[in-house]
Amino acid sequence: MKKDLIVNVTNKEVEIALLEDKKLVELHKEKHNNDYTVGDLYLGRVKKLVPGLNAAFVDVGYSKDAFLHYFDLGPQAANVLSYLGDVRSKKANASNLKNFKLLPDIDKGGNIKEVLKPGQEILVQIAKEPISTKGPRISTELSIAGRYLVLVPFTDKVSVSSKIKHRKEKDRLRRLVHSIKPNNFGIIVRTVAENKKVADLDRDLRELLQKWDECFHNLKGANPPVRVLGELDRTSALLRDVLNDSFNNIVVNEEKLYKEIQNYMKSISPDQAKICRQYKGKKSVFDHFGVERQIKGSFGKNVTMSSGAYLVVEHTEALHVIDVNSGNTAKKEDSQERNALRTNLEAAEEIARQLRLRDMGGIIVVDFIDMQDSNNRKTLFNKVNEVMKLDRAKHYVLPPSKFGLVQITRQRVRPEMDIKTAEEIPTKDGDTQEVQATILLIDDIENALRFAIKDQNEKVALIKAHPFIDAYFKQNKKKYQWKWFMNYKRWIKIQPRTAYPLMKFKLINASNEEVTTN
The missing domain is CATH 3.30.2320 (hypothetical protein PF0899 fold)
Structure with missing residues (x-):
């Protein structure tokens, strides 16, 4: 599968289109002044506790206070608060945790009042961007993501991605990481680290520790609420997470961002830096690569597929509903059951693309065309699971119900991509x-x-x-x-x-x- 990343820089925002075999599968928009990106670390202040919800509202500078549930404190919450106190009082004179004494995990069934109090300073990470009328969702389970590794302070645990299947490779990576990681830092080994050398992992780890050091220095003189460590911009974060050998082109229409991306590419994958190029054509870069036409055809209430079948996509506050319609796809030589199966399998692929493209999260209910044969329903269920494997967001698919409905839950961390296509x-x-x-x-x-x-x-x-x-x-x-x-x-x-x-x-x-x- 060939992948192209097309980046369109405008006065207000950066638009990023990910194409797989020239088909638009992801669309991201990042405003130039976006300060609340998933992964950002903030020094906030507890505004009030809500014991009935077992949660707290924290001022991180957004118009609406951020929401912090007790379960999002994480087991190491006491360590985060202790470390923050040491940094703010200048007891800690270095960012490393070599001499930091780890405290016991907090009680899983505890109460927010036992850990936090109003007016208290707290180091938090954005877990979900502000959505609709809600402020950001935050956590004190801190982590800093790199190309191959994720750095997790205040633990010594090393875990390896479950997507790496070979036991020998898992054991090799675990041994390598244990040999290079500093004390009191946990590591999550990402899927892309498979078959990488210790030098690659060590370089990535040192960059992550530099970021933690940057956070340490920013915390010392900070006045809450303030961001103390920013995640990469959306383009670089996307490259970090999805870049592999199947990437064909990275095209950027603005010189400054082109140079930034090229330099970032040289740092994470020098061999692929040559695929990054600047677009200088007269037409819009999205028009030149057919992205604008695909946006017009992929968003909106009705989405037509190549066979003539179509989806009807409806959104409510609680869930998303997708209805599959056969349109004019029926073939005379096929039975109704066979037509239904063919249309449903095509719809499954398009639905998986739509979820990624629109970044639809929460509960999604799909009304596929009814099929009587249980083997056909099983084939459809397997197809949905297969095409959803390409989705990087956490998700879960339930088998078709007796009414032919398939329910999908999908992680929501940022507002849904909603583009008005009607004219x-x-x-x-x-x-x-x-x-x-x-x-x-x-x-x-x-x-x-x-x-x-x-x-x-x-x-x-x-x-x-x-x-x-x-x-x-x-x-x-x-x-x-x-x-x-x-x-x-x-x-x-x-x-x-x-x-x-x-x-x-x-x-x-x-x-x-x-x-x-x-």
């Missing part, structure tokens, strides 16, 4: 009307043509459409009409109809009858 067009009576993105109309016409000719065996001879659409086709005759002639062995005319709205078209057969495709 307003004028109507003949002077009003405006919302329609799907006009850029997709040509795709709809081509899909309808393909279905009518290939699946319905119709002899389409004419397309009636708005004069603007007629003019577009005539300007691009080689791209469309000649291509149709080669594919379908017949010349298909375009006829302008001024009475038609912009988004309306009709297919007419050789008998001058309208062809129905839905």
Whole structure:
């Protein structure tokens, strides 16, 4: 699988598109002034305790206080508070924990009042970005992520990613990390560390310890609330987490960020630094690589798949609901059960992509097309699990219920990506009307043509459409009409109809009858 990372820098934000085999699978937007990114460390102050929720609200500088539940304190909360006290009182004169005496873990079933008090300073990490009307969700289970390792202060535990399957490799990595890690620092070995040399791991560890040292120095003179250690920007964090040998291109449209990314690439993967290049074309970088068209077709209430089947995506406060519709995909030679299975399997792939693309979190309920055969339901369940393996967010998939519903839970750490794709067009009576993105109309016409000719065996001879659409086709005759002639062995005319709205078209057969495709 080939991967491309396309980075579009605008005045307000940085847009990052991840393409797999040229198909958009992730879209990230980071505002230039975003101060509350997952992974950032803050020196905050406890505003109030809420014993009924067993939680505290902490001022980290956001308009809404951050929420800290007792369970998010973590076992090492007493150590975090003790270390912070030593740093703030200047008892600690170095960031290393070599001489730090670890305290016992806090009681799992304890109460927030036993650990915190109003007005107390506290070192916390952003676990979830502010979402909707809620402030950030925070934790005192501190960790700093690197390319191969994750540094976890106040513990001596070493754990290896469960995605590394070979026992010998796990044991090798565990031995290597134990030989290089300092006292009172735990380490999580990431999946990408598989088969890496000790020099690579040691370099990564030293960079993480430098970050911890930076946090230490920032804490000494800080006035809460303040950020004391920032996570990497979204582009670098994405590269750190997903970069592998399958990456094909990293394209950036702005010189400053291009140089920053290239330098970061040289530090984490020197052999791949050459794949990073600056885009200098006249068109938008997203238009040049077809990202904008994919955004228009992938967001919104209805999402059409290549076969003609489509998804209807609805959002509520409590959950997301996705309905699978077969559209015009039915084939005469197939039974209803076979058509349902084929459509459901295609929908499973698209749904997995949609969850990553929109960063949908919480509970997702999918209403697949009903299937009677239990083997087919099992095949669908296996397919959903298979395609969800590409998702880096924590998730869990339940088997289809007797009503054909599949429930998915997916980790939510930042606001869902919500892009308005509907456009307003004028109507003949002077009003405006919302329609799907006009850029997709040509795709709809081509899909309808393909279905009518290939699946319905119709002899389409004419397309009636708005004069603007007629003019577009005539300007691009080689791209469309000649291509149709080669594919379908017949010349298909375009006829302008001024009475038609912009988004309306009709297919007419050789008998001058309208062809129905839905």
